[in-house]
Amino acid sequence: MKSFYIANNRVLTHILFWVGYMAVYTGVHTGDDDMMEYFLYEVQRLPGAMLVAYVNMYLLYPRFFVKRQYAAYTIAAIxxxxxxxxxxxxxxxxxxEPLFFPTTTYREPIFVWYMLFKSMVWFLSPVLFFTLIIKILQQWFRQERRQQQVEKEKLSAELNFLKAQVHPHFLFNTLNNLYALTLQASPAAPTVVLKLSELMSYMLYDSQANLISLKKEVQHVKNYxxxxxxxxxxxxxxxxxxxGDIEQVSIAPLLLIPFVENAFKHGVSNETDNVWVTIDIKAWAGWLSIKVENSYNDTLPAAGESADKNGIGLQNVTRRLNLMYPQAHELVIDKEPGRFSVDLKIKMP
Structure with a gap:
C-alpha cells in the first residue's frame, strides 16, 4: 500500500502540517503592525494544538469514532x-508573558472562562476537526485501496482459473486426434507429436503472460x-x-483458439460430407477483428446453446472477454442454415 506521507516521509509531513498551521493563524493578522508578537502567541499555543491533534488522531479516533461511539467521542473531544x-x-x-512581555502584561487567573472558551473554539477546535477529517479521508482511501486490491486479486484468480480450463479442454481434443492417427499407424503421427509439443510449449510458457503478441497467437492457431x-x-x-500489423498488437493469450476449436468440434467433426472453415483476422486502426465461420448441420444444437461439455469453450472465452475487455469488445454469434459464425471485435488499449 502506498504511503500517505509527503515523499513517504512521516516526520516531514508532520513538520509541514505545523508550519502550515502557524502560517494560517499568524496570517490572520497580516494587516497588523507587530506580526512578531502574534507569531510568538501562536508559538505558545502550539503545545496545546499538538496535544489536541495527536490525542485525537491516535487515541480518540480509533477508540471511539471508528467504533461509531459518537457520543463518547464528542464528550472526550470536549x-x-x-x-x-x-x-x-x-x-x-x-x-x-512573564518572559516575553514582562512590562506590558499583568498576571491573570488561569481559569478565566472567557479566555478558555475562546481558546477552545477559535484556536483548538479547528485543529480537532481538521485532524478528524484527515483520519476519515485516510481510512476511506485505505478501504478503497483494499477493495481495489481484493477485486484485482479476485479478477486475477478467475482469469487464471478460466485459462487453466482452456488447457485440459484443448489438450483433450488434440490427444483424441493423435489417438485416431496412432490407431491407423499413420506416418503423420510424428508430425502430430511435434505440433503438439509446440502447442504445449505455448500453453505452458507463453500463455502465462497477461498479454502476448498477436503474431504468436496466430501461429498457435495455425498449428492447431x-x-x-x-x-x-x-x-x-x-x-x-x-x-494488418499483427506484430504490433497484443492480446490476452489463448483468446482465439476457442473460436477455432469450436468451429472444428461442432461444425466439422459431426459431419460426413465435405466441410469448410474460414478464419479472418484483421488488425486495423486500433481494432482487432476476428471472424470464424464454419459449415453447420442444422440438425445439431448450436455451440453455446446448451450447458453441456461441448459449450465449455465459448462460455469460457465469453467470460474472459467480459473480464479483460469490459466495454471494449463486441461478440456476435450467429447461426444460419448450413453456416455458423462468430464475429468478434476488440478495441485495443
Missing part, C-alpha cells in the same frame, strides 16, 4: 479541548489447424486470412 486550553493558559500566564488437417485430410477445406 474534555480534550478544555484540558488543552487550560495548558495553553498555564503556559501563557506562568512562562510566556495443421493438426486438424492431418485428421480430416481432403474432406476439410480451411481458409485463413491474416491482415
Amino acid at each position: 474534555v480534550l479541548l478544555f484540558v488543552s486550553s487550560v495548558i495553553c493558559r498555564i503556559i501563557t500566564e506562568k512562562w510566556f 489447424i495443421e493438426l486438424e488437417k492431418l485428421r480430416y485430410n481432403d474432406r476439410l477445406e480451411v481458409s485463413m486470412n491474416v491482415s
Whole structure:
C-alpha cells in the first residue's frame, strides 16, 4: 500500500502540517503592525494544538469514532479541548508573558472562562476537526485501496482459473486426434507429436503472460489447424486470412483458439460430407477483428446453446472477454442454415 506521507516521509509531513498551521493563524493578522508578537502567541499555543491533534488522531479516533461511539467521542473531544486550553493558559500566564512581555502584561487567573472558551473554539477546535477529517479521508482511501486490491486479486484468480480450463479442454481434443492417427499407424503421427509439443510449449510458457503478441497467437492457431488437417485430410477445406500489423498488437493469450476449436468440434467433426472453415483476422486502426465461420448441420444444437461439455469453450472465452475487455469488445454469434459464425471485435488499449 502506498504511503500517505509527503515523499513517504512521516516526520516531514508532520513538520509541514505545523508550519502550515502557524502560517494560517499568524496570517490572520497580516494587516497588523507587530506580526512578531502574534507569531510568538501562536508559538505558545502550539503545545496545546499538538496535544489536541495527536490525542485525537491516535487515541480518540480509533477508540471511539471508528467504533461509531459518537457520543463518547464528542464528550472526550470536549474534555480534550478544555484540558488543552487550560495548558495553553498555564503556559501563557506562568512562562510566556512573564518572559516575553514582562512590562506590558499583568498576571491573570488561569481559569478565566472567557479566555478558555475562546481558546477552545477559535484556536483548538479547528485543529480537532481538521485532524478528524484527515483520519476519515485516510481510512476511506485505505478501504478503497483494499477493495481495489481484493477485486484485482479476485479478477486475477478467475482469469487464471478460466485459462487453466482452456488447457485440459484443448489438450483433450488434440490427444483424441493423435489417438485416431496412432490407431491407423499413420506416418503423420510424428508430425502430430511435434505440433503438439509446440502447442504445449505455448500453453505452458507463453500463455502465462497477461498479454502476448498477436503474431504468436496466430501461429498457435495455425498449428492447431495443421493438426486438424492431418485428421480430416481432403474432406476439410480451411481458409485463413491474416491482415494488418499483427506484430504490433497484443492480446490476452489463448483468446482465439476457442473460436477455432469450436468451429472444428461442432461444425466439422459431426459431419460426413465435405466441410469448410474460414478464419479472418484483421488488425486495423486500433481494432482487432476476428471472424470464424464454419459449415453447420442444422440438425445439431448450436455451440453455446446448451450447458453441456461441448459449450465449455465459448462460455469460457465469453467470460474472459467480459473480464479483460469490459466495454471494449463486441461478440456476435450467429447461426444460419448450413453456416455458423462468430464475429468478434476488440478495441485495443
